[in-house]
Amino acid sequence: MKNPAKKSCAATKRDGMGCQAAALPGSQFCFFHDPAKAIARRKAQSAGGRENRMRTLPADAPDVKVQDGADVVRLLSDTINQVRRGEIDPRVANTVGYLSNIVLAATGQHELESRLAELESLLKPRRRSM
Numbered sequence: 001m002k003n004p005a006k007k008s009c010a011a012t013k014r015d016g017m018g019c020q021a022a023a024l025p026g027s028q029f030c031f032f033h034d035p036a037k038a039i040a041r042r043k044a045q046s047a048g049g050r051e052n053r054m055r056t057l058p059a060d061a062p063d064v065k066v067q068d069g070a071d072v073v074r075l076l077s078d079t080i081n082q083v084r085r086g087e088i089d090p091r092v093a094n095t096v097g098y099l100s101n102i103v104l105a106a107t108g109q110h111e112l113e114s115r116l117a118e119l120e121s122l123l124k125p126r127r128r129s130m
């Protein structure tokens with residue numbers, strides 16, 4: 001049942017239907033249609049925009065060194081906690097995870113190459129003596 005004390009908004013929506021929202025006290029329009037509320041609406045929208053911005057660490061947050069598996073584990077555990085505290089956006093954390101994988105693949109490749117070079121250097125003198 002409609003509350004007779006609360007009249008609904010006099011505006012017509014884009015689809016041609018009357019707006020069903022309750023009119024503001026002392027106005028024939030609701031918050032979204034009252035011309036007098038245009039500035040307040042814009043403020044609310046930009047506040048919403050700020051709210052939706054991706055949360056990141058502050059620009060002056062120190063760089064992290066990510067050169068080996070231990071660095072990656074440290075970075076990922078920090079990142080996990082930053083997401084849990086709402087300090088960074090999960091999308092930022094996803095990127096950190098993705099890049100960490102690339103670092104791990106690159107450092108793994110680098111380690112394999114140095115071990116192979118070490119093995120080759122150990123084999124060389126033996127070949128000469130044969």
Ligand SMILES: [Zn+2]
Binds near residue numbers: 033
């Ligand atoms: Zn309305």
